[in-house]
Amino acid sequence: MTETTLTAPDATDPGDAQNHRPGIGRRLTIGAAALVTVVLALTLPAVTSNDDKESATVPTADSADAGFARDMAVHHQQAVEMAYLVRDRTTDAEVRGLAYDIAQTQANQRGMLLGRLDLWNLPVTSPDGYMTWMQGGHMGHQIKDGSLMPGMATDTELGQLGKLDGEQAEIRYLQLMYTHHMGGIDMARACAQQCTVPQEKRLAQGMVDAQQSEMKVMTDLLKERGSAPR
Template sequence: MTDTTATAPDDTDLDDVPARKPALSRWLVAGAAALVAVVLALSLLAITDNDDGDNKSAAVPTAGSADAGFARDMAVHHQQAVEMAYIVRDRTKNTEVRGLAYDIAQTQANQRGMLLGWLSLWDLPVTSADGYMTWMPMGGMGHQVKDGSLMPGMATNTELGRLGKLSGKQAEVLYLQLMYAHHMGGIDMARACAQQCTVPQEKTLAQGMVDAQQSEMKVMADLLRERGSAPR
C-alpha cells in the first residue's frame, strides 16, 4: 500500500491569513490549542508512568487495535483537510473562508502530528496491509476506495482538481461543501474511537474532534447559506 501520510505541507500559515472575526472562530482556535497542550501533557505523563518494564508493554496498543487504526486513518484523513485549505487559500480572497481554512489547517496539522507521534512511540507502522477503516464496526460501511477517496468524507482527486480550477464564490462553495462532507466522515471515525479506543489520551482527543468539527460544520452551513447554497 502506498504511504500517503508523508506529503502534507510543512507549515500551515496560509500566508498569515487573519482568523475570522466571529467569537466562534476564536473559541475554536483557542480550544484546539488547549486540547493540543492537554493531550501532549497527558501523553508525556503516560509515557513516564508506564516506563517500567511489563506495565509499559501492557499499555501499548497492538497494530490491529482501534487505537492504532484510528491514529493511522485519521492522520491520512486530516492530511487531505490541510491540502484543501491550501487549495482554497489560492482560489479566493474572502477572509471568512480563508479564516475557516486557516483554523482547520492549524488544528488538523497539530492533531495529525500527535497521531503519528503516538504510532512512533508505540513502534507501530503508519500504514496497514489490511487497508483503511478495518478497525471500525462495519469497516466504513461499504465505502469504495477510489480516485483518491480513501475513507468516508474524503474528496476525490477529481473534486480536488475542480476546486483548484475554480475561483471566488464558486471555489468557496465547493470548498465548504467538500469540507462539510469531510467533517461528517471524520466525526464518524472520531466517535468510533471515543467508544472503542483504550488509550485515555486518544479517546479524549477523539471526542474533542467530534465537538470542534460539529461546531465548524455549523459555521460552514451558515457560510453556504449566505452564498445561496447548502451542504450536499
C-alpha cells in the first residue's frame, strides 16, 4: 500500500471564509469535534483502568478488529486523496476548509489503525479480500464497478472530479464524500458492534458521530449550490 504524507492543502484562513459563504461556524464546529475525537482516541489507552486490560489481548488476523483496521485504513486513504483533488479545483474557503478537516482527521485515524495492526503484528492486507469481517456483508450498500468498498469512489469518478473546476468541482466532491461517509459509517457501526478491543470500539463510534455531523454540513453546502446528495 502506498503511503501518502499529509500536508495542509493550503486551506484559506477560516476568518476569510465568511466572505464566501454562510455557515463557516458549522464547519469549524465539526472540525473541532473531529479533532477532539482523535485526541480522545489517542489518549484514552494511556488513562484507562483495569476494565480495559482485555485490550492487551491480540486479536486474530480474521477478527473484526483486524478487518476493520485494514479496510478503514484504505477507505480513509481515498478521503485524503479526494481532499487533495478538490483543493486544486476550487478557491472556495469553506469547501477547502471542510476537505482539510476531513483529511487531517482521517489521516490521523488511518495512522492509528495501521499502528494497531503493527502492534498486533498482523498483516495490513487480507488474503480473503475486503469486508469479509463484517457480519451481514456490505450492510445493504452496493459496491460500484471499480470501487473497493461501499461508499468509495471509482477511478472514473475520481478522474471526473479532477477535470472539474469551481462550483462544479465543489458539488461533485461533496456528493462523492457524502457517499463515502455513508459507507464508512456502516463499517464503523459494524466495528462498534463486533470489535472486542475497547479502544477500537471507541474509535469506531467516534467516526460514526463525526461523519454524521459532517454529512449534515455537506448537505447544507450542496443546498446552497442548488444541489443535493446522490
